[in-house]
Amino acid sequence: MLSEVRFEGVHKIFGAETAVEDLNLTVNAGEFLVLVGPSGCGKTTTLRMLAGLERPSYGRILIGDRLVNNVSPRFRDVAMVFQSYALYPHMNVYDNLAFGMRARGAAGSVVAERVKETADVLGLGHLLKRRPSELSGGQRQRVALGRALIRQPQVFLMDEPLSNLDAGLRVQMRAELSRLHERFRVTTLYVTHDQVEAMTMGDRIAVMNLGRLQQVDAPETLYDNPANIFVAGFIGSPRMNFVPGRLTTTQGKTAIEFLGVKTPISAGSQLTGETTGGEVTVGLRPEDLMWGRVASPDSTLTVSAEVDVVEPMGHEAYVTAVCAGETVTSRFPPRSGVRTRERVELALNPARLHLFDARSGRTILQRPVAGGADVRRTVREARKEEPAEGRSDLQRQTGARGAPSRAEEIS
Amino acid sequence: MAVAAGLGPRLDRERFQWSSLVMLSPALVLLGVLFVFPVLYACYLGFTNLALVGSRSRAYDFTGLDNITRMLGDYVFIKSSWLTIIFVVGSAIIGQTVLGMALAILLRNALVSVSAVIGSIVIVAWVLPEITVALVWYAFSQAGGTLSILLRQTDTNFLVAVPMLIVSLANLWRNVAFSMLVFSAGLRNLPTEVLEAAEVEGASVWRRYRLVIFPLLKPTIVTNLLLVTILNLSEFTLIYAMTQGGPGIETMTLPLYVYQEAFVFHQLGYGTAISLVLVLIGAVFSLLFVRASRSQV
Ligand SMILES: Nc1ncnc2c1ncn2[C@@H]1O[C@H](COP(=O)(O)OP(=O)(O)OP(=O)(O)O)[C@@H](O)[C@H]1O
Numbered sequence: 077m078l079s080e081v082r083f084e085g086v087h088k089i090f091g092a093e094t095a096v097e098d099l100n101l102t103v104n105a106g107e108f109l110v111l112v113g114p115s116g117c118g119k120t121t122t123l124r125m126l127a128g129l130e131r132p133s134y135g136r137i138l139i140g141d142r143l144v145n146n147v148s149p150r151f152r153d154v155a156m157v158f159q160s161y162a163l164y165p166h167m168n169v170y171d172n173l174a175f176g177m178r179a180r181g182a183a184g185s186v187v188a189e190r191v192k193e194t195a196d197v198l199g200l201g202h203l204l205k206r207r208p209s210e211l212s213g214g215q216r217q218r219v220a221l222g223r224a225l226i227r228q229p230q231v232f233l234m235d236e237p238l239s240n241l242d243a244g245l246r247v248q249m250r251a252e253l254s255r256l257h258e259r260f261r262v263t264t265l266y267v268t269h270d271q272v273e274a275m276t277m278g279d280r281i282a283v284m285n286l287g288r289l290q291q292v293d294a295p296e297t298l299y300d301n302p303a304n305i306f307v308a309g310f311i312g313s314p315r316m317n318f319v320p321g322r323l324t325t326t327q328g329k330t331a332i333e334f335l336g337v338k339t340p341i342s343a344g345s346q347l348t349g350e351t352t353g354g355e356v357t358v359g360l361r362p363e364d365l366m367w368g369r370v371a372s373p374d375s376t377l378t379v380s381a382e383v384d385v386v387e388p389m390g391h392e393a394y395v396t397a398v399c400a401g402e403t404v405t406s407r408f409p410p411r412s413g414v415r416t417r418e419r420v421e422l423a424l425n426p427a428r429l430h431l432f433d434a435r436s437g438r439t440i441l442q443r444p445v446a447g448g449a450d451v452r453r454t455v456r457e458a459r460k461e462e463p464a465e466g467r468s469d470l471q472r473q474t475g476a477r478g479a480p481s482r483a484e485e486i487s
Numbered sequence: 488m489a490v491a492a493g494l495g496p497r498l499d500r501e502r503f504q505w506s507s508l509v510m511l512s513p514a515l516v517l518l519g520v521l522f523v524f525p526v527l528y529a530c531y532l533g534f535t536n537l538a539l540v541g542s543r544s545r546a547y548d549f550t551g552l553d554n555i556t557r558m559l560g561d562y563v564f565i566k567s568s569w570l571t572i573i574f575v576v577g578s579a580i581i582g583q584t585v586l587g588m589a590l591a592i593l594l595r596n597a598l599v600s601v602s603a604v605i606g607s608i609v610i611v612a613w614v615l616p617e618i619t620v621a622l623v624w625y626a627f628s629q630a631g632g633t634l635s636i637l638l639r640q641t642d643t644n645f646l647v648a649v650p651m652l653i654v655s656l657a658n659l660w661r662n663v664a665f666s667m668l669v670f671s672a673g674l675r676n677l678p679t680e681v682l683e684a685a686e687v688e689g690a691s692v693w694r695r696y697r698l699v700i701f702p703l704l705k706p707t708i709v710t711n712l713l714l715v716t717i718l719n720l721s722e723f724t725l726i727y728a729m730t731q732g733g734p735g736i737e738t739m740t741l742p743l744y745v746y747q748e749a750f751v752f753h754q755l756g757y758g759t760a761i762s763l764v765l766v767l768i769g770a771v772f773s774l775l776f777v778r779a780s781r782s783q784v
């Protein structure tokens with residue numbers, strides 16, 4: 077059963093605080109929508125309104141064609157993973173998992189079977205007799221997840237369901253959730269603070285800030301064409317560099333001046349907005365700002381910078397450098413040997429610049445989708461094609477945790 | 488076990504700090520003088536023929552099991568014990584707990600304004616002096632009183648017709664606020680999201696109460712039962728003011744009987760023995776509750 081979810085002009089106001097402001101969002105039937113945003117931006121409030129635990133101050137919420145504003149949570153047929161887990165403290169894991177099915181009148185044998193299945197998938201098989209207080213944080217979180225997964229609701233609401241798991245287990249659970257979603261296609265609203273989860277799991281990502289929806293788009297689009305400075309800075313790690321720049325027009329041609337260099341707007345990109353007095357903010361992703369010595373041929377612009385901090389990550393290094401008075405971060409290959417205070421050449425591809433109006437923060441440049449996004453898409457597709465492998469991995473997983481999957485590596 | 492071999496004594500075992508005795512000694516002395524000694528002495532007196540006045544008040548003897556034997560043959564004592572149990576079970580355990588819980592639940596779900604008004608009314612009944620409550624209910628249940636008018640039986644004195652019921656109701660009316668307050672606090676402290684989770688999972692109201700709320704409230708319920716039982720077991724003022732144990736001995740609960748034996752008939756030794764039985768009944772109830780709270784869950 078596929079149901080779409082619609083928020084129409086939804087506000088939620090707590091006293092003097094507006095937690096969610098004019099939310100217009102449609103989650104398509106069967107879609108996996110990831111909701112991201114800084115702490116306190118209204119993600120949990122949004123989920124709670126959809127679950128019926130919070131009544132919207134204004135606006136309409138629809139599940140399928142049904143207006144649910146006044147429908148009790150009991151009859152909305154959604155399953156929710158609470159950020160705080162909210163396990164029943166007086167019940168053991170088995171009863172926690174079984175509660176929802178029993179409440180809906182499932183037969184004992186069906187319940188037992190489903191509990192066993194779910195517990196196995198989540199690696200909880202040996203913990204069924206324990207109470208929540210006797211579990212570790214990650215184990216509790218998996219019970220919370222299992223309590224939702226055991227049901228077949230119209231909508232899944234997951235509030236950071238993997239935040240407390242170790243890296244290996246997180247990769248497995250991520251794969252498992254994606255696999256389950258592939259199979260049952262239940263409309264899902266998924267909150268996370270994890271960039272990798274957002275980029276790899278979501279059909280689309282919705283970015284919120286200060287209670288307002290900033291942008292909803294496919295992960296690649298969001299990454300390549302962020303609608304404003306907030307989204308640009310929020311998506312991608314390390315963060316996008318922002319430096320001040322100026323737009324100048326000479327003989328009908330527009331050029332950008334920043335970091336002491338000047339470059340024309342590249343072919344294929346087009347200016348979509350006016351700026352106030354030519355003042356712009358230029359956005360540069362760290363991977364587009366390369367070490368001169370290893371730069372690709374199309375990185376035609378070079379600037380000189382003084383290295384400030386080198387952070388080796390193993391497979392690469394983040395180098396923070398000062399360039400024309402601005403601090404920028406760049407991705408270097410591992411063991412590059414650069415040191416603090418050393419002068420280095422940084423090269424960048426003018427086609428990969430982002431431009432934002434300095435005042436409003438809105439993007440003024442439409443760029444073609446290309447480059448890094450392809451990699452991402454390939455990985456996402458590859459993952460979807462290998463459900464069988466992902467599964468056997470999980471079934472072996474009690475105890476030994478699998479090696480990081482390919483999805484992990486793109487982080 | 489095997490792992491621990493050869494590592495010497497455990498470092499994390501509980502240790503007794505002798506110095507703590509110094510700090511505790513004033514409290515221990517006070518407890519001993521004001522509590523332990525009187526209790527033990529009362530136990531002893533329960534096995535004597537001490538009288539309130541006369542020669543036995545000075546020269547009393549240890550009479551062994553005489554008082555116990557006398558009790559077993561004492562019709563009034565047996566009846567009185569039953570009345571006490573009926574009073575405690577009916578008025579305190581069932582009435583006060585069930586009604587208190589019902590009120591707490593209703594108030595929790597009511598609008599703030601409504602619950603504030605009703606809550607205060609209930610608490611006023613609790614704040615009234617017992618003697619006032621006794622008078623109010625005495626008047627209420629007389630022939631021609633409000634109750635008889637309501638039931639259209641103006642010539643029935645309900646305090647004579649169903650004395651135990653009226654006394655129990657009066658007690659319930661007065662004390663229900665206590666349980667209500669205890670349960671309200673308990674309900675307020677329940678983890679909100681756990682209850683919300685149950686709701687999202689599709690559990691009906693009844694199911695949520697039965698499988699989530701009541702089990703989580705169990706410690707509160709047990710505490711309430713213990714307190715309420717102990718308080719009601721020794722209830723004297725209200726009943727005495729309304730009926731003096733009558734008509735006949737229809738409302739002669741143990742505290743009233745103790746009073747009668749000890750201070751009206753001057754049989755201090757026998758009265759003490761009966762009060763020991765009262766203590767015993769309280770202990771049995773407490774044990775039952777603690778047991779019940781530990782089993783299952
Ligand atoms: N019941 C409430 N009463 C008052 N303010 C609230 C209430 N619930 C949430 N808020 C406020 O609404 C805002 C959004 O809260 P919300 O829990 O939705 O944030 P969030 O995006 O889930 O954050 P996090 O990532 O930290 O979980 C916060 O500023 C919070 O203080």
Ligand SMILES: [Mg+2]
Nearest residue numbers: 119120159235
């Ligand atoms: Mg939250």
